[in-house]
Every structure is written in C-alpha cells, then in structure tokens.
Amino acid sequence: MAASYLYRVRSLVGTIVAMAEPLQEEEELAASILGRLESSESLSGILPAARRLAEMLNDGLEADWLLLESVGIEVVPAADRPFPEAWSEALEKFIRLHAVIDAMAGAGAPALMPSGRTKVASRSIMELERMSKPFDPLAGNVGLPTTHSIDTWQRATLIYLEAQRVVHRVRQEVHGYVTRARKRARQLRNWLTLFGRDAPAVFAAGGPLLDELRNAAASLREPGKAATAAIEARTALLTMGRELYKGPDQHTSPITGETFAAKMEINKLQAYLDQLWERAPEDRKPLLVAAHDEVDTAYELGSRAKNPFALTTEQAEHAVRSTFAVAHAITFAGGFPPPTPSASQ
Numbered sequence: 001m002a003a004s005y006l007y008r009v010r011s012l013v014g015t016i017v018a019m020a021e022p023l024q025e026e027e028e029l030a031a032s033i034l035g036r037l038e039s040s041e042s043l044s045g046i047l048p049a050a051r052r053l054a055e056m057l058n059d060g061l062e063a064d065w066l067l068l069e070s071v072g073i074e075v076v077p078a079a080d081r082p083f084p085e086a087w088s089e090a091l092e093k094f095i096r097l098h099a100v101i102d103a104m105a106g107a108g109a110p111a112l113m114p115s116g117r118t119k120v121a122s123r124s125i126m127e128l129e130r131m132s133k134p135f136d137p138l139a140g141n142v143g144l145p146t147t148h149s150i151d152t153w154q155r156a157t158l159i160y161l162e163a164q165r166v167v168h169r170v171r172q173e174v175h176g177y178v179t180r181a182r183k184r185a186r187q188l189r190n191w192l193t194l195f196g197r198d199a200p201a202v203f204a205a206g207g208p209l210l211d212e213l214r215n216a217a218a219s220l221r222e223p224g225k226a227a228t229a230a231i232e233a234r235t236a237l238l239t240m241g242r243e244l245y246k247g248p249d250q251h252t253s254p255i256t257g258e259t260f261a262a263k264m265e266i267n268k269l270q271a272y273l274d275q276l277w278e279r280a281p282e283d284r285k286p287l288l289v290a291a292h293d294e295v296d297t298a299y300e301l302g303s304r305a306k307n308p309f310a311l312t313t314e315q316a317e318h319a320v321r322s323t324f325a326v327a328h329a330i331t332f333a334g335g336f337p338p339p340t341p342s343a344s345q
Helices: 002-018 023-038 043-056 060-071 084-097 114-121 125-129 147-195 199-220 226-244 265-279 285-304 313-331
Strands: 250-252 259-261
Touching: 023 043, 023 147, 043 060, 043 125, 043 147, 060 084, 060 125, 060 147, 084 147, 125 147, 147 199, 147 313, 199 226, 199 313, 226 265, 226 285, 226 313, 250 265, 259 265, 265 285, 265 313, 285 313
Parallel strands: none
Antiparallel strands: 250 259
C-alpha cells in the first residue's frame, strides 16, 4: 500500500525533480522576461522567451498557448506541439483571450462582421501588433466622404481597437504567468537548498497539512523572520498531529514501551509515528525512530521562539529542517492521506 502510494506521489513531481538543478536559469529568465514586459517592448518579440520558460518548467498548457499566440490558429502538425495532451485546453485559452466585443463603441455602432472577428480572434500577436490605425475620412481635406467610406472606416476602426485590446489582455496574461513561474522556481530552489531533492515529493504528499512548513521555508529567506519561521514550523507539527492521528487517548509506544496521554497535538504526532513504525518495512523504521527526536527538537525551538530574541537564525533553520525531517519520514512511510482530485489539480 505504502509503495503504491509513493509511486503516485513521485508521479506528481517526477518531472519537477528531474529539472530542479538548473532552476537558477529559469528564475533569471523569468526576471528578464518581466523586465521586457514592463518596458513596453513588443509582445511578439517576448513570446518565444516566455514559451521557452514554460517548456523548461514543464508547463504544458502555457507552452502550447504561447505557441498559438506566436503563430495564430492554424494547422500546427502534432509533431510541432510541445505538449500534445494540453493542446485542446490551450486552444480554449487562446479563443477566450481573443474574444471580441461586437458593439464596442456603444449603441448604434456597427457590429463586427465575421471577417472582422477572424482578423482578431484567430491572428497571432505579431499580426495584431502590426495592424495600423485606419485613416479617418473626416480628417484633413480629402473631400466629402461617402456613407460607404464612413461605414468601412468605422468597421476597420473597431477591428483595430479590438486588436489593441486583445494584445493588452494577452500581455497581462503573459505577465501573470511569468510572475507565478518565477515565484514557483524561487520556492523550489529554496526547498532544494534547505531540504534536498525529496522536498517536492514531501510537499506534494503533505498537501495542505504542510502549508505552515512552506511558510516557514519562505520566512527563513527574509531578514528578521527567523523566530516566525520556527513558530510556523512548530505549527506544522501540531497540524500533522491533529489531522493524522485517529487513535485512542492513551498510547503505548512499541519502540520504548512508554505509555502516555495522546490528547495534545504534539503527543498525537508521536503516537502516529509509532503507528507508522509498527507497519513500516524495516528500511523505513530508522527514519521514524529518528523522527521522534526531530519532533522534540523542532517543538522545543518553536516554543522558545515566542520570544523573538531567544533564538538565532541557525536555531530557527534547525527547527524548520527538523520539522521537514518529520514530514519526510511520514511521506516515505506512506503516512499522508492520498491527495483528493481537487487538491491534485
């Protein structure tokens, strides 16, 4: 049971672990793209770099969508699609972002003709950026315009304005994606530095139960938040004890033979580690025995951190690493509940 569950956990994060080494390159690329987006450089020139970032991070939907933004809706051979399994979803995203408004200028304005919609809804960003503003027949000394020429100008102007609006929407979407990608790359680099290569698997397995441990890892990066990190790590221990242990209020450890009350969260966590130890294979038992000591260490340091001047940065980092060691032992003993469908999406 534990082996099959761990296989599922690893399947969720295998690609992340495989590409974790060069994350500095991904983070730097994302920073470069954000700078270009915020300098108002043409979006069409930025899209290839954004697509490369998505491919490096194994973000299939975004990689396919960014390719569509570069070439427009046309027949793209299956062999040229970076992530074929995400292609239909990428198409839906492209269509949603390129949707046009029929009467943008208000009541009485001419609706866009189907051909006008096609010019906006299916074109690449480069084609939309290259659209020039239609010449106003009422401007300058060009003679009296005809009704037909005014109508044509109004339609062309609507198409042009819609094209500008779509380019702006796509630009904001690209900016949002790259911002999130940079944050994720930075978070993963931090995990790997603090906890090692098993970190993505542990956080995927623990899900919401490890939210405070995620916060603790982030707090360690910020000056002056060492005590906060230790307290967040302590909270993560208490959360695991409260949510994972479902046994009686009295517990006898099969490791030490000691009997103790399992009513407080920290004692519940110790009892749960004992339960895992009883059913774990021999190669996992040492991890669970060591986790008992890590619980004591992290809890004691986290409690001490209530006085922010009673803990050094090194001690706070020790508390966070000890808490991770507990989560690591639980993960590889199959102790976290399988993720729900909504949590894994």
